[in-house]
Amino acid sequence: MASEEYKREYGQHLVEQVVKGQMTRRQLLVRASVFGLSLTAAGQLLAACGGDDTGSSASPAASGMPEPVMGGTVKMIGPAPITDPDPVTIYDQGGIVLVYQFLEYLIDLADDNALVPKLAESWTANETVDVWTFNLRQGVTFNDGTPFEADDVVTSMERVLDPDSGSGALSQLGGVLSPGGTKAIDAATVEFSLDKPFADFPYMVSSGNYNTAILPRTYKGDIIKNPVGTGPFMLDQYVTKQKATFKKNPTYWGKDDQGRQLPYLDGLDYTMVEDNSAQNLQLQSGAIDLQPQTVFQGAQALFSDPNLRVDIYPGTGIREVAFNVTKDPWKDNPNLRKAVAYCLDREAINMALYDGRSNLGYDTFWEPSVFAGSPPSTPRAQDYDMAKQLLSDGGMPNGMDITLTFAKYLENPQYAQIIQEQCKPAGINVKLDQLSYDAYYAGDDNDYYGTTPWINGAMTITEWGSRPAPGIYAAAMLLPDAVWSSSHWDNKDFVDTFNQYEATVDEASRMDLAAKLSQIQSDDTPILLAFYITQLRTQKKNVYGVHGPGSFYCDMSMAFMSA
Amino acid sequence: MLRLIGRRLLLMVPTLILASLLIFALAEVLPGDVGRSILGPYATQEQVQLLNEKLGADRPLVVRYASWAGNFVTGDWGESALQKVPVRPLVLKAFGNSLILAGFALVLIVPTSIVLGMFSGLRRDSVLDRTITVSTLSMTVIPEFVSGVVLLYVFAVWLKWLPVSALPPDGSNFLDRLYYLILPAIPLMFLELGYISRMARVGTVQVLSMPYIRTAVLKGVPRSRVIFGHVLRNAMVPTVTVIGSQVGWLIGGLVVVETLFVYPGVGKLMVDAAKTHDVPVLEASVLMVAIVYMLANLVADIIVALLNPRIRMGG
Numbered sequence: 001m002a003s004e005e006y007k008r009e010y011g012q013h014l015v016e017q018v019v020k021g022q023m024t025r026r027q028l029l030v031r032a033s034v035f036g037l038s039l040t041a042a043g044q045l046l047a048a049c050g051g052d053d054t055g056s057s058a059s060p061a062a063s064g065m066p067e068p069v070m071g072g073t074v075k076m077i078g079p080a081p082i083t084d085p086d087p088v089t090i091y092d093q094g095g096i097v098l099v100y101q102f103l104e105y106l107i108d109l110a111d112d113n114a115l116v117p118k119l120a121e122s123w124t125a126n127e128t129v130d131v132w133t134f135n136l137r138q139g140v141t142f143n144d145g146t147p148f149e150a151d152d153v154v155t156s157m158e159r160v161l162d163p164d165s166g167s168g169a170l171s172q173l174g175g176v177l178s179p180g181g182t183k184a185i186d187a188a189t190v191e192f193s194l195d196k197p198f199a200d201f202p203y204m205v206s207s208g209n210y211n212t213a214i215l216p217r218t219y220k221g222d223i224i225k226n227p228v229g230t231g232p233f234m235l236d237q238y239v240t241k242q243k244a245t246f247k248k249n250p251t252y253w254g255k256d257d258q259g260r261q262l263p264y265l266d267g268l269d270y271t272m273v274e275d276n277s278a279q280n281l282q283l284q285s286g287a288i289d290l291q292p293q294t295v296f297q298g299a300q301a302l303f304s305d306p307n308l309r310v311d312i313y314p315g316t317g318i319r320e321v322a323f324n325v326t327k328d329p330w331k332d333n334p335n336l337r338k339a340v341a342y343c344l345d346r347e348a349i350n351m352a353l354y355d356g357r358s359n360l361g362y363d364t365f366w367e368p369s370v371f372a373g374s375p376p377s378t379p380r381a382q383d384y385d386m387a388k389q390l391l392s393d394g395g396m397p398n399g400m401d402i403t404l405t406f407a408k409y410l411e412n413p414q415y416a417q418i419i420q421e422q423c424k425p426a427g428i429n430v431k432l433d434q435l436s437y438d439a440y441y442a443g444d445d446n447d448y449y450g451t452t453p454w455i456n457g458a459m460t461i462t463e464w465g466s467r468p469a470p471g472i473y474a475a476a477m478l479l480p481d482a483v484w485s486s487s488h489w490d491n492k493d494f495v496d497t498f499n500q501y502e503a504t505v506d507e508a509s510r511m512d513l514a515a516k517l518s519q520i521q522s523d524d525t526p527i528l529l530a531f532y533i534t535q536l537r538t539q540k541k542n543v544y545g546v547h548g549p550g551s552f553y554c555d556m557s558m559a560f561m562s563a
Numbered sequence: 564m565l566r567l568i569g570r571r572l573l574l575m576v577p578t579l580i581l582a583s584l585l586i587f588a589l590a591e592v593l594p595g596d597v598g599r600s601i602l603g604p605y606a607t608q609e610q611v612q613l614l615n616e617k618l619g620a621d622r623p624l625v626v627r628y629a630s631w632a633g634n635f636v637t638g639d640w641g642e643s644a645l646q647k648v649p650v651r652p653l654v655l656k657a658f659g660n661s662l663i664l665a666g667f668a669l670v671l672i673v674p675t676s677i678v679l680g681m682f683s684g685l686r687r688d689s690v691l692d693r694t695i696t697v698s699t700l701s702m703t704v705i706p707e708f709v710s711g712v713v714l715l716y717v718f719a720v721w722l723k724w725l726p727v728s729a730l731p732p733d734g735s736n737f738l739d740r741l742y743y744l745i746l747p748a749i750p751l752m753f754l755e756l757g758y759i760s761r762m763a764r765v766g767t768v769q770v771l772s773m774p775y776i777r778t779a780v781l782k783g784v785p786r787s788r789v790i791f792g793h794v795l796r797n798a799m800v801p802t803v804t805v806i807g808s809q810v811g812w813l814i815g816g817l818v819v820v821e822t823l824f825v826y827p828g829v830g831k832l833m834v835d836a837a838k839t840h841d842v843p844v845l846e847a848s849v850l851m852v853a854i855v856y857m858l859a860n861l862v863a864d865i866i867v868a869l870l871n872p873r874i875r876m877g878g
Contacts, residue, residue, distance in 0.1 A: 082839065083601050083645040091603035166598075166614050168605035224647070240646045240653065241835070242730070242827050271728075275822045277712060282825070284720045285727035438838055441604045442594030445615070448608045483607060 014507060031373050031507060033115035034202055065544050068260070068560045073267040074543060076554075077279050077288045080241045080272035084224050087213040088159055088167045093465075094272065096210050097292050097554050101246050101268060102143070103213040103229035106134060106153065107206035108555070111313050111547060113372070113468045115202050119148065119214050119230060120190075129197040129503055134190045134205075140253045142216050144228045150184035155217040157182040157192075157205070169211035171483050172476060173204055197503030199510070200471040207553055208468040232263040232557035244270045254557055264545070264560040283308060289543050289561070292554035294536035296354050297411055302538050311546075312357060315535035316370055316466040319415055320477065321404075321528035322486035327458040329402065335394030337525040340402075342390065343423045345382040346530045352418055353411050354534060361529035365470035365478075366518040370532045373507065374470060375515035378522065387426040399427020405457035406433070407440035412461050433457070449483060460486050466535075470514070471502055478526065489526035564868065571861050575854070582853050583635075583846055587628045590842050596620060597644050600839040618644050620840075631843065641843035643836075654832065654847040658814075661821075661828035662855075664729070665813035667744045668751040673806060676756050680763020680802070681795065687768055695760065703757030707750040711823040714749055729826035747824040751817070755809060762805045766798030773797075800867050807863025811856030815848075 014028045078097055085095035087103055106120035120134040140148040160167040161179045181193045194201060205212050216228050227235035232254060233246035246268040254262035271288065273279050276295050282288045284305055294302060294310060302308050323330040323337045330337055346360045359369045366374035391397060404419060406412045413434060420430040435453060443452030454462050467473045476482055479498065480490040494517060501513040537554075539546060542562045547555040598615035599606070615621045619630075634641060640650040676699075683695045702710075719727035731743040770776060771794060779789050814829065821831040829848050836845035 082603075084647045089602050089606070091605055163607070163610055164613055166602040166606050166610040168603060170610070171605055171607060240648060241832075271825065273825050278715075278823050278825060281712070281715045281720055282727050285715075285723065287727050439594045441599075443599070445596050445612075445621070448599065448611060452604070454604065484605065 033110075034200065066562045068256070068264045068545065068558070069562055070260075070264050070560070071266050072561045073269055074265055074556065074559060074561060075287070075289045076268060076270045077273055077282055077291050078270065078293065079274050084238075084240060086221055086223055087215060088165050088169075088211055088221070090210060091168050093293060098235075098244055098270060099213060099223065099229075100207070100210075100231070100548075100553055101233040101556060102227055102231040102235050102249070103215065104231050105205065105207040105213055106136075107202055109206055109208050109468055109548075109553070113208075113316065115206060118207075119153075120205075123202055125199075125201070125505070127505075129199050129201075129505055130194045132192040132194070132201050133185070134192070136188045136190065137253065138188055140230050141251055142228050142230055143234050143249050143251065144216075145251075146216055146228070148214070148230055149187045150190045151187075152214055152217045153190045154182045154184050155219070156212065156214045159215070159219070160211050167211045169209055172209050172472070174483075175481065176201065176204060176475075196499065199502050199505055200469045203468045203472055206468065208466075208472065233268055236267070242272055244272075246270075252557075256558060263557045265556065268556060283538055286540075290537075290539040290546060290554075290559075292537055292546075292548070294538045295410065296357075296536065297414075299536060299538070300355075307540060308538055309541050309543075311537045311539070313535050313537070314359065314370065315533050316468070316473075317533040317535070318361070318464045318473075318529055318531070319412065319533075320460075320462045320464055320486065321419070321530070322457075322460050322462065322477075323526055323528075324456070324458050324460070324486065324488055325490075325526055326488045329394075329396065329400055330458065333394045334524045335390045336396060336400065339387045339390035339394060339396075339426065340419075340423060340428060341380055341525050341528055342383045342387040343426050343428060344380070344419070344528065344530055345422055346380070348422075349415070349418055349530050353415060354531065358534045359532040361531050362522065363525050363527065363529050364518040364521040365473045365529070366514045366521075367470075367529075367532060371470045373510065373514065375511055375518060377518065380522075382422070384426050387428075391426065391428070399429065401429045401431065402459055403431045403433050403457075404459045404461065405435065405440070405453050406461035407437045407454075407463075408434050409437045409440075410463060412463065416461060455484070455486050457486070462486055471498070474498060474517070475502075478521070487526035489524070491520060491524055491526075494520045494524075564865070567868070568861065568865065571857075571864070575857050578857065579850055579853060583632065583850060584628065586846050586849050587624060587631075587842065590837070590840060590845060591624055593837065593840065595840060597840040597842070600841075601645055620644075627842075631846065635846070640847050643841050643844050645839050645841050646844075650843045650847050654829065654844060654851060657827055657829040657832040657848070658851045660826065661814045661817065661830065663740065664744055664747060664751075664817065664820075664826060664828060665810065667741060668748040668755075668813055669806075669810070671748055672752050672755045672759065675752070676759035677763045677799070677802060679756070680760035680765075681767050681790075681798070683760065683764040684767025684771065684798070685790070685794075687771075692764075696764070699757035699760050701757075702753040703755075705753055707754060707819045708823060710750040710753050711747070711820060714746055715823070718746060729821075729824035747820050747826060750820055751813065755813075759802060759805055759809070762802045763798060766801045767794060770794050770797045796870055800871055803863050803866045803870070807860045807866075810859035811852060814855050815852030 014032055079094040081095035081098060082092045085099050087099045090096055090099060104118050106118060108116040108118040110116050119137055119140065121137045123132060123134045125132045136150060136153065142148060158179055159165050160169040161173060161177065163170065176194055176196065176198050177192060178195055183191045185191050192201065214230065224238050232249055232252045234249050235244065236247045237245040248263050248266055252262055256262055273282065276298055279291055280298060280302060283291055283302060286307065302310055325331055341363055350356050350358050350360060361367050362377050362380045364377065367377055368374040391399060404416050406416050416432050420432060423430050440453050449455050454460055477485050478489055479495060497513055497516050497520065501510060501517060504510045504513060537546060543559065544562060545558040545560050547558065596615060597618060597620045598611040602611055602614060619627065631641065642649055643653060646653065679695050679699060683692045686692045715727060718725045725746045726743050729743050729747045731739050776789060776793055779793060815833065816830055817828055818830040818834050821828040829852060833845060833848040836848060
């Protein structure tokens with residue numbers, strides 16, 4: 001099928017879904033982006049739907065944003081990278097936010113997780129969704145003057161797929177894209193031949209999979225010494241565990257809607273501070289302009305500071321409460337797992353942990369308030385009668401004693417205590433097993449995944465950063481071959497349905513399959529998902545134009561400071 | 564005296580060897596490994612093993628120690644596997660920063676503590692004595708993360724009199740650096756004031772009860788001469804010993820203050836290195852602090868010997 005014809009048909013299909021009420025307008029934008037429809041084309045589709053344009057990107061005037069001001073340096077604050085960042089292996093906030101300033105991905109994520117063309121101008125799949133063709137942006141150069149070409153994409157992907165590289169992307173791409181599956185058709189076209197159909201593949205080469213940043217083909221693993229990238233800024237100075245400074249890339253390809261050269265800013269200063277209290281105090285003192293990620297705990301003073309603005313935007317980060325189904329009492333006993341689920345008062349949890357600002361979850365990844373294209377969810381209210389009945393059905397009529405293992409990190413301890421309190425009335429006694437962060441993620445040298453507590457505890461709380469689509473989450477933790485599966489869940493019906501789901505393009509069919517997946521996950525409840533964490537970003541009131549979804553990204557290419 | 568110094572310096576060698584062995588052994592029992600620290604929890608086991616092989620972290624402990632020690636004594640401190648920079652400049656820079664902060668804090672702490680302790684001792688059981696004792700001990704029990712946050716909020720956020728970070732801008736002169744260190748030095752002063760002034764007070768009270776002080780007073784020696792010529796000199800013996808024992812902590816134990824005030828000192832460097840199994844950095848940092856600790860105690864002993872001839876003779 002010719003790609004343009006294919007896109008036209010797919011666009012028409014999306015319009016029909018909206019007209020039938022089977023998809024919201026926001027969902028149309030997100031799904032359109034997955035199949036490479038441009039914003040203009042998506043806007044035309046919305047117009048075809050009739051009604052108001054509820055697109056995700058408001059114009060500056062409409063959002064009350066002043067006209068961009070050129071120049072200036074924004075002072076940012078955040079944690080130091082755990083190691084000197086290497087884009088191939090980074091996994092922590094400090095490393096990701098830094099490399100994001102001078103490296104780019106084929107695709108970026110908008111604040112609502114819609115895909116935004118970056119180094120790829122467009123992309124399309126074949127009918128069976130197992131071959132994806134990406135058309136690369138022309139005229140882009142790395143900041144050392146080397147032109148960006150398809151070979152750079154091929155080497156970047158092959159690098160992260162090489163087990164020797166140590167890249168975490170391998171765990172995400174495994175089973176979907178193998179070494180040798182990426183080919184340069186010509187200097188401006190790349191083709192990905194997948195191991196299996198995967199409709200969410202564009203997310204895997206987006207900034208949502210942070211190790212897939214595009215590096216020059218000559219990259220030797222020395223990004224700090226040779227910070228060569230195509231991004232809006234250039235790394236100017238890097239002092240380990242202290243600071244990084246950036247200056248604008250004068251040859252950056254990006255321009256705004258008015259044709260003005262991006263970035264607006266002259267530079268960025270990033271101060272590395274581990275402690276959240278210290279970060280907040282620096283913000284309040286006026287020494288810092290922007291904190292890309294603000295942690296809820298301790299942020300109350302920032303909300304009330306007249307000089308600061310805390311942006312709240314939808315996030316998809318979770319705290320996965322996993323029932324290890326290979327261990328008692330959870331083994332072959334979904335009733336007991338669901339009993340715990342019915343003990344939870346999710347609104348109270350949201351209020352206690354996030355001031356009521358996060359989105360509620362009901363133990364499935366297909367949550368429509370968070371992920372576009374998800375079927376309506378079935379809320380799970382606290383119901384102790386139901387919990388006691390499920391306990392009885394599960395062979396524990398007198399209640400049970402369970403152990404919850406978690407790291408002393410972020411809001412995990414508070415969340416664990418709430419679970420403990422809310423389970424008590426049903427007769428479920430939760431023993432809290434709090435470990436240090438290092439101990440929770442430690443494991444034996446010779447058998448890490450067979451020994452580490454976060455994968456092997458009977459019941460665990462594990463913090464996950466944002467993922468852009470429910471399929472990405474499910475592939476990472478709910479499939480039997482997922483290396484990060486704390487639940488060890490192995491449900492054939494779910495696996496078969498999931499494979500169909502990822503091989504399906506038709507949105508109505510995808511919605512049906514998503515409903516089925518959601519039902520299976522809910523019925524079996526291998527994990528509890530009580531909420532999807534809303535993200536906070538704090539800046540001085542004169543800082544505008546900062547974008548970036550999820551917990552780690554911070555797109556400064558359109559940021560500016562008003563007078 | 565010279566023999567005493569020589570013997571103490573020689574004793575440092577086996578102590579440092581033992582310390583370095585202990586660090587290697589303790590790093591071994593910490594959960595995790597350097598490969599996992601670099602690649603994170605999401606890398607596969609095979610990837611971590613490959614990296615550990617490349618870094619030589621999979622070799623037996625004895626082999627790794629022998630290799631590290633052999634290089635260290637020849638001046639090659641190795642490279643940080645995590646930061647990918649040579650260890651020596653990394654550690655020496657952090658150590659230098661810690662020395663400056665500790666030195667500045669000591670300049671504030673020592674005279675203030677001694678003066679307060681002396682006054683307290685000279686006015687034993689008076690209102691002044693009780694006021695000094697209660698207030699300095701109260702300050703001592705406030706954890707530095709509490710006093711630090713309060714001080715930051717009041718002086719940096721609210722009044723904006725002092726900078727919120729201890730790290731001055733690049734190119735700052737020495738006085739600017741000290742200005743930036745005022746706020747972080749105050750929690751340290753709070754912690755040490757009660758302890759050292761208490762020792763100065765006890766020393767003063769003890770010396771005041773000595774027969775030779777009574778004799779001097781009865782002989783009509785002026786009070787100022789009694790205090791500065793006899794009391795101060797002898798009362799300082801326990802105080803100096805305590806100060807000597809605190810110097811090591813002031814250089815290597817300021818993790819909380821360094822974290823809160825964003826100061827790149829050796830304490831934070833050590834903790835980070837321990838958490839990430841960066842053994843070369845951990846070894847070098849701990850040994851530097853150990854050397855300072857031992858030297859500070861040696862200097863304290865020398866000062867005590869100079870203050871008290873009986874100790875010198877015994878030595």
